[in-house]
Amino acid sequence: MEVPTPDVLARRTAAADPVDALLAVPEGDTRHPLHSLRMQVRMMHLLLTFESGPGEGRLDERLRRYVVRLRDHFAAGGPEAARVPGLIWPLTQFFVSDSDDVREVMDASVANCRAYGGEWEIAASLMFRTHTVVDSSGGLAGVDEDLAELRVLSRRIGDRLVEAQVCSAFGEHAMALGRYEEARAEYEEALRFADEVGAFAESPFLIARLAEIAYRAGDRDTALTVLDRAGAAADRYGVVDSKAFVLMLRAGLAVEDADFARGRALCEAAREECVRGTPPPQFLATLGLVDALVTAGESGPREGLPLLVETFRTAVHKRCADLVVAALVDGSAELLCRLGDHARSARLLGAAAHWRAGRPRPMPDRAYAELAGAAARTALGGERYAAEQAEGAALTPGDVLAELDEAVRDLRPRQPVP
Structure with missing residues (x-):
């Protein structure tokens, strides 16, 4: 898009x-x-x-x-x-x-x-539907068929910009499935088509997605190098939403480095760009996750968890993709473990894994889940940990929100009885 x-x-x-x-x-x-x-x-x-x-x-x-x-x-x-x-x-x-x-x-x-x-109009409507399904809750049913038809139509139409957008859609879908090499190849092809026709509003975002692929795959060095390219392109062409995306990814890397002062500055800069742009709900949800983790690093998980719960509430209301809400739940589970709420943390991990439908967790979600899972297993024992995870797999987003609201209430100081 x-x-x-x-x-x-x-x-x-x-x-x-x-x-x-x-x-x-x-x-x-x-x-x-x-x-x-x-x-x-x-x-x-x-x-x-x-x-x-x-x-x-x-x-x-x-x-x-x-x-x-x-x-x-x-x-x-x-x-x-x-x-x-x-x-x-x-x-x-x-x-x-x-x-x-x-x-x-x-x-x-x-x-x-x-x-x-005609074929162009059919392709446009299929593209719209594909992006909607990938970016919304409810799974990825029908996306493979739409993408296959889009590939045929785009090649027959011969419009380079359409081909770039189709490649980008393929890349987004591959990322959702955890197929990072396939996603990288599709985004590189999309970038080539965009550059051919001078679609410079598209290029910074495509470069940023290449950086995100490296980030999600755990290749920090490549992610940082490509983020430099993406940031420079976004500045050169004045693409506000891409600038915000780059800043958000950098903030996530700062959290991994425990450099929370830098993470705070980057989050605030990303939000300033959002005011001038048109960020989609899934981006705002991911930025909210990073912001909550920065707050937890600055002031502890008691301060970060309520922010993350509100981000989760909004993401569910906005029907963000299952993988986005799963990432928010993984982050919440890690904060709950740091607060000693291991049983609830295990249930949340079970819910997030179920919503991912067997797809591997990307970084940094995988790191949060591994930390929380190891701590919960140690605290609960293997048998109870497995039982709590199984219970969590049956939870709906509404159920998880109720769990998180209860956890936040438990954090509030109790008023003395008169």
Whole structure:
């Protein structure tokens, strides 16, 4: 997905300004000959508006009703919902729905593009669905099939930018499965395609993902070297979200080094970039994990755990990917072990392992889980530790949140009885 640069954002904002009045114009008779054109302009206006700055909390009730009407118009399907800008109508679901029906919306969009669109439009809708599934809770069902079709379509279309995005999607999926060499090859190919067409807003993010692959695989030296490249590219092209991503990864490495002063400075710098950018929920969840671990390093696990619990709560509400919430739970388990709550820590480790569905833990989650697991096993004994883990494997995210809320309550000083 494209990461907008400041100059691009400025142009998009300027482009949005002349049609701001559309928000105040009554829609009128849907049979009017210009109704369809007006709705297309409104959809483009919505995209420009929400890409030009953070959307969190921006929907008042009037605007919410407006977006719902816009969504319903294009959700009805037909040719205009199978081409840009109508093609992007599923985006509206993220602003007006708190339910878990995002995949159904994506399925409807793909089916409509198959009926009324060409190969480029089908590829775009499949790409949208793939990113949504990989970045959301509920597993990875259907991603392999979509990616296989995307590969065929992208090669037939011959659009280098589309091919870059398809390679990036393959890389993201491979990372979720713990197949780091495959992911690295896909991101390198994506970077080659992006450089060929001068997609310099894409390049810093792709380089940063190469750094993350090394980081997750435990290759710190390579991660640091590639982060230098990614940071330089993000600065050169002014890609704010990529700068935040680089800063967050550096903060994670600082935590591993127990350099919490540096970790704090990097977290704060990353949050400053987030204010100027449009970071997705899964990034904010990971940054929240790092921030909580920095706090635990500075002030102890009693101070870090409540922050991590709130991050977990938000990640569950935002339907972040299973692997993201599993990482938050692994970090929580390590803090609980440091607090002596070994039984609860073992249950959380069991939950996180179950949500990973047999996939290996990446670094630094693996390090947290190994530390917590070893301490819990020693404290509980092998038999009870195994029983607590088995109990944890049956927990839902809501169950885990209840466990964590109880753990935080236990940390509060008890009020004396009068």
